[in-house]
Amino acid sequence: MGYGVSPEDLPVPGRDTFFWLGEINKASAVINSDEGLLDRAAAIRIASGLQKLLDSANEPNAPRPSLVITFEPLLIQAAGVEATLLHAGRSSQDMLTTVSTMVLRDAVLKLASQLHDTTRRLVDMAETHATTLVPNYTNGVAAQPNSYGHYLLGHVAGLHRDAERLRQCYTRLDRCAMGTTVLNGTSWPLNRERMAQYLGFAKVVDNAYDAAQISAAEMPVELGAIASQVALHAGAYIQDVMAQYSQPKPWILLREGGDNTYVSSAMPQKRNPGLLNNTRAEASRVVTLGVGRAIQGHNLPPGMVDAKGLADNLAVLNGATQVLRDWQRILDALVIDGKRSLKELDLDWTASQELADVLMREHNVPFRVGHHFASEVVRYAKAEDLCPSEFPFAEASRIFADTLKHTNLENGGFRFLGEDEFREALDPAGIVNRRATSGGPQPKEMERMIGGSKKILEDLEVWIQERRAHIEDSLHGLDVAFKLLLEV
Numbered sequence: 001m002g003y004g005v006s007p008e009d010l011p012v013p014g015r016d017t018f019f020w021l022g023e024i025n026k027a028s029a030v031i032n033s034d035e036g037l038l039d040r041a042a043a044i045r046i047a048s049g050l051q052k053l054l055d056s057a058n059e060p061n062a063p064r065p066s067l068v069i070t071f072e073p074l075l076i077q078a079a080g081v082e083a084t085l086l087h088a089g090r091s092s093q094d095m096l097t098t099v100s101t102m103v104l105r106d107a108v109l110k111l112a113s114q115l116h117d118t119t120r121r122l123v124d125m126a127e128t129h130a131t132t133l134v135p136n137y138t139n140g141v142a143a144q145p146n147s148y149g150h151y152l153l154g155h156v157a158g159l160h161r162d163a164e165r166l167r168q169c170y171t172r173l174d175r176c177a178m179g180t181t182v183l184n185g186t187s188w189p190l191n192r193e194r195m196a197q198y199l200g201f202a203k204v205v206d207n208a209y210d211a212a213q214i215s216a217a218e219m220p221v222e223l224g225a226i227a228s229q230v231a232l233h234a235g236a237y238i239q240d241v242m243a244q245y246s247q248p249k250p251w252i253l254l255r256e257g258g259d260n261t262y263v264s265s266a267m268p269q270k271r272n273p274g275l276l277n278n279t280r281a282e283a284s285r286v287v288t289l290g291v292g293r294a295i296q297g298h299n300l301p302p303g304m305v306d307a308k309g310l311a312d313n314l315a316v317l318n319g320a321t322q323v324l325r326d327w328q329r330i331l332d333a334l335v336i337d338g339k340r341s342l343k344e345l346d347l348d349w350t351a352s353q354e355l356a357d358v359l360m361r362e363h364n365v366p367f368r369v370g371h372h373f374a375s376e377v378v379r380y381a382k383a384e385d386l387c388p389s390e391f392p393f394a395e396a397s398r399i400f401a402d403t404l405k406h407t408n409l410e411n412g413g414f415r416f417l418g419e420d421e422f423r424e425a426l427d428p429a430g431i432v433n434r435r436a437t438s439g440g441p442q443p444k445e446m447e448r449m450i451g452g453s454k455k456i457l458e459d460l461e462v463w464i465q466e467r468r469a470h471i472e473d474s475l476h477g478l479d480v481a482f483k484l485l486l487e488v
Contacts, residue, residue: 002311003099004017005017011107015106017064020099021066022054025050026050037088047486049080051482068090088188089181089190090178090186093213094178094182097211101173101216102199108170108173111321112166122153125149126149130147130150132336133338137243140243142350150432153453160453167460174203174467175202176203177205177215180205192204198478198481200471200472200473200475202470217308220297223316224292227290227319231282238330251343252334275330279323289319290320293313349381349382349388352375354426354431355422357425358417369404372403372406396417
């Protein structure tokens with residue numbers, strides 16, 4: 001609980017709570033002097049003392065307090081008690097809410113940047129593996145053959161939504177509470193808009209009660225939910241890869257060595273996927289922290305600080321950023337054996353639905369009849385230990401005829417597939433390439449979706465750069481205005 005943050009946890013080095021309290025005080029000196037709320041001569045003296053305090057805080061082991069009530073005594077030592085004239089119309093409520101928001105704002109942009117990089121890596125891999133055929137799974141069981149690139153683009157779509165949520169959340173976060181004082185403003189005619197501009201905000205929080213009492217407790221819950229969703233996406237991907245590690249000959253695994261894998265202390269044959277395990281554990285921690293934001297803020301009256309702890313809220317965002325960073329490391333370390341995945345496809349009957357589809361599409365056989373036929377083919381194949389590539393065409397013809405009899409359709413004029421049609425229906429490459437619906441793995445759709453994802457990522461990168469530039473430009477403008485007080 002509280003507003004202190006370890007230096008290594010800061011999203012932007014040096015921008016701790018003390019730094020932002022200093023920026024707020026600099027802005028108060030400039031604005032209140034310009035607006036006639038603070039005598040110009042006093043503002044100059046206070047500015048000099050404030051700068052002295054800020055400079056001294058950069059010395060090794062110098063105190064950098066994270067609370068208004070511990071910052072102010074140091075300011076009084078440096079500038080005299082008249083420095084408390086800066087506190088006109090201010091409170092720890094609006095000041096610390098603003099400080100927390102500015103730190104979290106930086107953390108959101110850092111998370112967005114890593115989200116961009118990890119998603120871009122997935123898109124690049126999808127392009128590389130657009131024609132790599134692998135089994136996909138539903139309910140934990142091999143379901144259908146698919147392009148690995150298409151599978152990756154499914155994960156990309158989820159991360160695009162995470163980025164969309166993050167951008168929408170940033171819009172709600174990017175509001176300045178300064179000037180709302182405790183909960184209903186002040187009799188001092190503070191220029192809230194100028195304060196927001198100097199601190200890099202897009203707007204002010206409109207309602208003074210909302211600023212520190214409602215929004216400040218609400219935003220951590222929203223950020224926790226977004227971070228949890230990122231972690232869930234990462235965990236789902238990791239578990240899919242982990243499933244292969246239980247196989248004697250996986251078609252996908254981590255390149256050995258480094259931090260990717262480690263050996264067993266007892267079993268020489270084992271190469272444990274440490275990177276996968278560690279990333280999944282971190283993802284679980286993020287979900288725990290994310291859900292914890294709602295639990296900690298639940299069933300409290302407005303004005304309580306339980307869910308406002310900056311270190312806790314920052315840990316959620318930093319954790320999600322680390323999960324994405326490690327996910328990217330996993331992608332860089334993957335070895336995908338396309339030949340082995342084809343063999344795995346031929347060990348199971350993931351192509352069986354295509355038999356029913358082709359019979360209906362090409363020969364008007366009712367789908368449920370074709371489905372029953374395909375099910376009987378699979379039943380026979382498993383009993384005889386036959387792979388799809390080995391299945392006798394004559395036996396398939398017999399099963400089709402028996403199926404028609406079973407469904408009283410033997411005189412319905414339904415014709416079975418030719419042998420070439422039968423073999424093609426069981427070919428994973430043919431299945432993927434024959435997909436005709438939008439959003440499928442066929443080459444034309446893959447090209448379209450990859451291009452669309454690249455455009456989304458370009459837009460995200462521009463958005464991040466613009467937000468960061470706005471903050472930097474605003475702080476630079478504040479520095480310029482503050483130096484005018486120092487140079488008098």
